[in-house]
Amino acid sequence: MRPISLMAVPLTSSISRNSETRVTTAKRIHDTQMKRSRVIPGFGLSLGIVLTSLSLIVLIPLSALVFKAAGVGPSGFWYIASSPRVIKALHVSFETSLFAALFNAPVGLLIAFVLHRYRFPGRAILNAAIDLPFALPTAVAGISLAAVYGPHGPLGSVFAGLGIKTAFNPTGITIALIFIGLPFVVRTVQPVIDEIERETEEAAALLGATPFRTFLSIIFPAILPALLTGFALALARGVGEYGSVIFIAGNLPMISEIAPLLIVIKLEEFDYGGATVIGTLMLVISFALLFGINLLERSARKHFGHD
Amino acid sequence: MTEIQLKDPMRDPIGWKKEDERPRLDGGPIVAGLLISLTAILIIGIIGLPLFAVFAAVLTAGAAEISATLTDPDTLAALRLTLLIAAIAVPTNGLIGLAAAWAVTKYEFPGKTLLMALIDIPFSVSPVVAGLVYVLLFGAQGLFGSWLDAHNIKIIFAVPGIALATLFVTFPFVARELIPLMQAHGKLDEEAALTLGASGWTVLFRITLPKAKWGLLYGLLLCNARAMGEFGAVSVVSGHIRGLTNTLPLHVEVLYNEYQFKASFIVASLLASLALVTLILKSAVEYFGRDAEATNPIIEAQN
Amino acid sequence: MPVGVTVDHIQKQFAGGFRALRGATLEIKPGELLALLGPSGSGKTTLLRLIAGLEVADDGIIRFDDVDAQSLTLRERGIGFVFQHYALFRHMSVFENVAFGLRSRPRSTRPSSEAIKNRVNDLLDLMQLPDIGHRFPAQLSGGQRQRVALARALAIEPRVLLLDEPFGALDAKVRHDLRKWLRHIHDKTGYTTIFVTHDQDEALEIADRVAIFRTGQVEQIGTPRDLLNHPVNNFVSEFLAETKQRSDYSTLAS
Numbered sequence: 001m002r003p004i005s006l007m008a009v010p011l012t013s014s015i016s017r018n019s020e021t022r023v024t025t026a027k028r029i030h031d032t033q034m035k036r037s038r039v040i041p042g043f044g045l046s047l048g049i050v051l052t053s054l055s056l057i058v059l060i061p062l063s064a065l066v067f068k069a070a071g072v073g074p075s076g077f078w079y080i081a082s083s084p085r086v087i088k089a090l091h092v093s094f095e096t097s098l099f100a101a102l103f104n105a106p107v108g109l110l111i112a113f114v115l116h117r118y119r120f121p122g123r124a125i126l127n128a129a130i131d132l133p134f135a136l137p138t139a140v141a142g143i144s145l146a147a148v149y150g151p152h153g154p155l156g157s158v159f160a161g162l163g164i165k166t167a168f169n170p171t172g173i174t175i176a177l178i179f180i181g182l183p184f185v186v187r188t189v190q191p192v193i194d195e196i197e198r199e200t201e202e203a204a205a206l207l208g209a210t211p212f213r214t215f216l217s218i219i220f221p222a223i224l225p226a227l228l229t230g231f232a233l234a235l236a237r238g239v240g241e242y243g244s245v246i247f248i249a250g251n252l253p254m255i256s257e258i259a260p261l262l263i264v265i266k267l268e269e270f271d272y273g274g275a276t277v278i279g280t281l282m283l284v285i286s287f288a289l290l291f292g293i294n295l296l297e298r299s300a301r302k303h304f305g306h307d
Numbered sequence: 308m309t310e311i312q313l314k315d316p317m318r319d320p321i322g323w324k325k326e327d328e329r330p331r332l333d334g335g336p337i338v339a340g341l342l343i344s345l346t347a348i349l350i351i352g353i354i355g356l357p358l359f360a361v362f363a364a365v366l367t368a369g370a371a372e373i374s375a376t377l378t379d380p381d382t383l384a385a386l387r388l389t390l391l392i393a394a395i396a397v398p399t400n401g402l403i404g405l406a407a408a409w410a411v412t413k414y415e416f417p418g419k420t421l422l423m424a425l426i427d428i429p430f431s432v433s434p435v436v437a438g439l440v441y442v443l444l445f446g447a448q449g450l451f452g453s454w455l456d457a458h459n460i461k462i463i464f465a466v467p468g469i470a471l472a473t474l475f476v477t478f479p480f481v482a483r484e485l486i487p488l489m490q491a492h493g494k495l496d497e498e499a500a501l502t503l504g505a506s507g508w509t510v511l512f513r514i515t516l517p518k519a520k521w522g523l524l525y526g527l528l529l530c531n532a533r534a535m536g537e538f539g540a541v542s543v544v545s546g547h548i549r550g551l552t553n554t555l556p557l558h559v560e561v562l563y564n565e566y567q568f569k570a571s572f573i574v575a576s577l578l579a580s581l582a583l584v585t586l587i588l589k590s591a592v593e594y595f596g597r598d599a600e601a602t603n604p605i606i607e608a609q610n
Numbered sequence: 611m612p613v614g615v616t617v618d619h620i621q622k623q624f625a626g627g628f629r630a631l632r633g634a635t636l637e638i639k640p641g642e643l644l645a646l647l648g649p650s651g652s653g654k655t656t657l658l659r660l661i662a663g664l665e666v667a668d669d670g671i672i673r674f675d676d677v678d679a680q681s682l683t684l685r686e687r688g689i690g691f692v693f694q695h696y697a698l699f700r701h702m703s704v705f706e707n708v709a710f711g712l713r714s715r716p717r718s719t720r721p722s723s724e725a726i727k728n729r730v731n732d733l734l735d736l737m738q739l740p741d742i743g744h745r746f747p748a749q750l751s752g753g754q755r756q757r758v759a760l761a762r763a764l765a766i767e768p769r770v771l772l773l774d775e776p777f778g779a780l781d782a783k784v785r786h787d788l789r790k791w792l793r794h795i796h797d798k799t800g801y802t803t804i805f806v807t808h809d810q811d812e813a814l815e816i817a818d819r820v821a822i823f824r825t826g827q828v829e830q831i832g833t834p835r836d837l838l839n840h841p842v843n844n845f846v847s848e849f850l851a852e853t854k855q856r857s858d859y860s861t862l863a864s
């Protein structure tokens with residue numbers, strides 16, 4: 001899937017006040033501009049639909065969270081947020097996502113590189129398969145991952161033989177998040193790798209660079225921003241993941257309990273306040289990651305000038 | 308140094324055929340073979356195995372068991388609900404996405420960047436949080452809880468709540484596909500059509516949509532896959548009332564938690580088949596869409 | 611009946627501060643073929659787009675005979691516009707492209723499909739493209755596409771015909787042939803026609819009058835001979851210097 005490149009579209013600045021014209025004329029021109037500059041019809045309707053639906057479906061519900069969080073009060077908020085179980089749950093979610101994303105970065109890079117560089121039988125199918133974790137319902141992914149990596153599963157038993165438990169513990173969570181996050185890295189890196197001009201690599205080779213050196217000094221620097229973006233996207237997705245994780249996680253409080261699950265538990269206990277606090281924290285983390293991704297993309301655009 | 312042929316490598320396969328004239332950019336056939344095998348193993352191992360596990364359960368079950376599971380009233384109810392939710396969410400968000408793309412790509416206005424960031428919010432929020440916000444709004448202890456109760460309107464633990472939560476998580480899908488596409492198409496054709504006297508609706512239906520149809524289809528496809536498969540958000544708002552507020556993914560969980568593993572996997576394979584169909588259609592759309600763009604190159608106006 | 615166009619002290623400033631037009635004024639006679647000539651950024655394309663209604667002026671008046679153009683929406687102005695890059699609808703055939711304007715009319719004023727068919731075929735014949743109605747733009751050469759774009763604009767019987775660097779995207783030989791042919795079409799159809807170009811030869815060769823633009827204003831407007839013989843200032847004479855060097859003025863429209 002494409003990265004969040006919507007946000008990199010530059011916003012045209014509103015009309016600057018020309019110092020030559022008098023204030024009244026400038027205002028009149030500006031007002032005329034604002035009123036009649038929509039040459040193509042449909043501005044009011046389209047913007048109206050978007051703003052209304054955005055408010056009703058996304059913004060107002062989100063504000064309910066903020067409202068409720070405010071209602072808990074700063075001391076109440078801190079009390080819940082600092083409770084050991086909440087901290088541990090957030091820790092589990094974040095740590096497993098981090099490890100999964102760290103695994104996915106090099107693996108995703110390798111896959112993107114191989115799919116770009118080589119043609120071989122089955123390439124198209126393997127390429128299409130990358131999207132599976134994205135298209136598969138999370139509950140389906142969840143139970144099948146539990147089956148594969150559970151103690152009696154094909155891979156679970158192999159790992160168990162090596163003394164590694166791959167289910168009902170944080171390791172299982174990490175494995176599930178690897179499954180979920182892989183497409184994010186591959187699909188973010190692929191378009192950038194494809195863009196690298198063949199001639200650039202040939203030039204490097206002509207100048208005597210070995211393939212390895214070409215990769216290091218030509219290809220890798222160019223795709224690094226995309227790789228980081230994919231990493232961050234996988235990380236952000238992993239922190240909030242629920243369905244694919246809860247079947248394989250074991251869900252033991254203080255050990256393998258993820259933050260989204262804790263929210264669900266709090267709701268079932270009618271502890272709306274608790275759920276709100278954790279939800280708010282997760283929202284803040286999401287936005288922080290989102291912001292970071294946006295900055296990454298902006299600086300990538302500046303330094304590498306990709307279209 | 309052997310003579311170098313600067314042919315487009317993407318048309319000349321590397322890896323399984325030896326090309327002596329080409330400078331060694333790929334490390335040679337041995338390295339190629341190793342990397343390709345490693346990649347295949349990784350993809351099959353990480354992604355393929357879980358998929359296989361889903362269908363393995365189906366393949367080992369008898370026809371009787373399969374039909375019993377699929378015709379079970381709770382399963383059918385879950386299927387109906389899933390289809391209903393998709394029928395609500397996909398057209399609605401398709402329309403909203405189209406409106407968003409039109410507003411963003413045909414006009415300049417202050418706050419455009421902010422608008423696009425806001426549209427993207429559901430994409431980055433945890434699905435459980437998406438469900439949570441609706442519970443906080445319409446649940447028993449929610450902001451509107453008592454009002455709804457007084458008027459005997461059920462949103463949480465009922466179909467409307469599920470629809471809303473699904474609308475939330477699938478909100479950006481169509482917009483995300485259409486906006487970059489329509490941005491690349493520009494406004495020139497629309498301006499030309501307007502000078503010829505076409506109304507705004509004519510321009511939309513006869514000029515803009517035909518150009519954007521593959522992107523729209525793609526977005527609707529992804530929206531549908533997510534709408535049918537959504538678990539976390541729906542789980543929070545649904546109440547898990549068997550036969551009433553369980554979608555197919557929730558039903559999978561219910562069966563699994565009751566240790567009816569076979570049945571759970573059978574229903575799961577239904578959803579997995581949907582995912583596979585989505586992937587196939589997605590590839591088809593990419594293929595046709597790319598074809599359409601290739602034979603009709605986009606010429607950007609230089610104003 | 612051909613229409614006259616009045617442009618009076620038009621101001622246009624773009625977001626970011628660039629002033630494209632600073633009080634441009636000119637009078638376009640009904641039925642004439644007028645060239646807007648000048649260097650890049652001089653405002654000629656902006657003025658064309660303002661007349662068409664594709665942009666909105668900050669200040670100033672535009673009139674079609676007695677009608678205030680700026681009170682009309684883009685759709686109401688009845689302008690035929692030929693874009694530099696044709697803007698043909700790629701998913702429609704040539705026939706459908708040319709017929710588009712007529713088919714888009716509200717039912718009350720829409721001609722019958724028979725009438726539309728005849729008009730489209732007549733126009734394609736006029737453009738010397740008799741048998742390509744079923745083809746798609748991607749299958750045509752640049753010169754053919756431009757002629758289809760012109761046919762499309764003429765189909766709606768425009769008040770005024772506007773062309774924005776119509777031959778800019780074509781190679782030199784095609785450009786040369788098409789410019790003569792544009793003059794011929796103008797003589798046959800009689801519409802008031804305004805075209806933008808940065809190519810002096812093109813302007814001086816076929817236009818009835820030429821308006822020279824410079825940084826958002828009209829420096830001089832007159833027949834090609836007037837401009838060459840009586841340039842109003844150094845800018846005009848230097849801008850036309852190349853053409854002036856050719857002693858043979860016989861190719862000029864008089």
